[in-house]
Amino acid sequence: MTDCIFCKIVNGEFNTEFVYENEYAVVFKDINPKADTHLLVVPRKHFESLNELDDEVLLGKLMMTVKEAAKKSGLKSYRTVINTGKEAGQEVFHLHIHILAGNIKL
Ligand code: 5GP
Ligand code: ZN
Helix, strand or coil, rough: CCCCHHHHHCCCCCCCCCEEECCCCCCCCCCCCCEEEEEEECCCCCCCCCCCCCHHHHHHHHHHHHHHHHHHHCCCCCCCCCCCCCCCCCCCCCCCCCECCCCCCC
């Protein structure tokens, strides 16, 4: 997707610092944090939302990535959120998983 901000981040176009990455996903800090730690786990492959994800293996890999990124960030307790669709608050239409920890305002 040429016009997708998260595809551009995945492709390194904004020199975003990745706090964790593997072959399936990159993890970086949310630009507008809703908690002391607010990370986004973003699959390298573009899916508009969870509704378009048709790969259950990748879904498992993404959840393992959540766990690995949380561990690397020293988080033992955290919330994961996936917003699916505009009415649910999805603003960026490239599937992503929020990781929130500490003073969560979401
Ligand atoms: P959504 O509401 O779609 O579930 O979450 C999108 C999240 O992406 C929001 O929390 C927003 O702050 C974050 N975000 C939007 N654009 C950027 C960006 O360019 N860089 C980073 N790091 N986060 C972004
Ligand atoms: Zn994308």
